[in-house]
Amino acid sequence: MHGSLALHQGVLYVGRHAKTAWVATYDLDGHALETSFAFRDEHVGRSAVGGLDVDADHRVWVADTSAGRVRAFTLFGQQVVDIGDTDWQDRERQGGRGEADTLGLLGTPNDIWIRGEDEDLHVVVCSGGTRRHAVQVFHAHAGRVLSLRPMGDPRGRFQGASGLAGGDDLLYVCERGGGRVQVFRDDEFHFAFQLPPAGGAKFEPVAAALLRDGRAVIATSGEASSLLLVDRSGRLLRVIAEAGSESGCLVHPADVVVAEEQEDHDTRVLVIDQDGDRVQVFTLEGRCFGAFAALTGS
Numbered sequence: 001m002h003g004s005l006a007l008h009q010g011v012l013y014v015g016r017h018a019k020t021a022w023v024a025t026y027d028l029d030g031h032a033l034e035t036s037f038a039f040r041d042e043h044v045g046r047s048a049v050g051g052l053d054v055d056a057d058h059r060v061w062v063a064d065t066s067a068g069r070v071r072a073f074t075l076f077g078q079q080v081v082d083i084g085d086t087d088w089q090d091r092e093r094q095g096g097r098g099e100a101d102t103l104g105l106l107g108t109p110n111d112i113w114i115r116g117e118d119e120d121l122h123v124v125v126c127s128g129g130t131r132r133h134a135v136q137v138f139h140a141h142a143g144r145v146l147s148l149r150p151m152g153d154p155r156g157r158f159q160g161a162s163g164l165a166g167g168d169d170l171l172y173v174c175e176r177g178g179g180r181v182q183v184f185r186d187d188e189f190h191f192a193f194q195l196p197p198a199g200g201a202k203f204e205p206v207a208a209a210l211l212r213d214g215r216a217v218i219a220t221s222g223e224a225s226s227l228l229l230v231d232r233s234g235r236l237l238r239v240i241a242e243a244g245s246e247s248g249c250l251v252h253p254a255d256v257v258v259a260e261e262q263e264d265h266d267t268r269v270l271v272i273d274q275d276g277d278r279v280q281v282f283t284l285e286g287r288c289f290g291a292f293a294a295l296t297g298s
Helices: none
Strands: 002-008 011-017 021-026 032-039 049-054 060-064 069-073 079-083 109-115 122-127 135-139 145-147 161-167 170-175 180-185 188-193 205-210 216-220 226-230 236-241 255-259 268-273 278-283 288-291
Touching (some): 002 255, 002 268, 060 109, 069 109, 122 161, 170 205, 180 205
Parallel strands (some): 049 109, 205 255
Antiparallel strands (some): 049 060, 060 069, 205 216, 278 288
16 A cells, blocks of 8 residues: 645645555544545556645545546545546547557556646646656646656656656656656756765655745655755755654655645644555654554555
């Protein structure tokens, strides 16, 4: 089981999966709230919450990695959007899912970020593997699609893009296979950065969360699992948490969100790790408040 997080208006949405996928809500102290639902793709027999976000209309968007689809649900768990590789550009198109690395096709979606609202709603989808079209911006109403250029190269390929984080005009793409984070401004390549993890292990960024002042929290997986605070240029400022199974440490974190306050010691950083079985809460200064007592879904 793995996990994904989204934070919307003070409510934490936690997605988990085995063969069945669950989405449940909590307050920031870990108390379960009313919204909770499950789903499983009827054709492949399983679903996975690879990515999770919530739009201004409180629709819960899911990158269903196992089924290769993007779905949106109401807070009551009613599915209102179901998009796969045969749907983005031509809903009447016949045949299979087509080439995996083609503009407009999802491939294996493993994260999602929603920006804008109403007629200006954009769905940003990140897909895994070695792909030229791994990060795509779909204009939900106009039917247009834009593929971001890795490292600014129109012929380049993302290497294992695994997580998205957006804010204002910036988009961070965590590229686990490439061992770097690529930053885009207004959908154009801005810069990239790498960090040397402890012990010389490979830098494997899997998720990020942006702060209002330009700093970012980066979650890394692999042997050097960690939670890092970087400045707006990608320079390491602080190690918030290091690898380990005990409280205050991390085992293969999958996603991170930030509930930002005026001061660093009041800001909460929530990260899901241990194969989706644990959500821990930290401050930006590295203090750990512990883990949620229990998570919905098993």
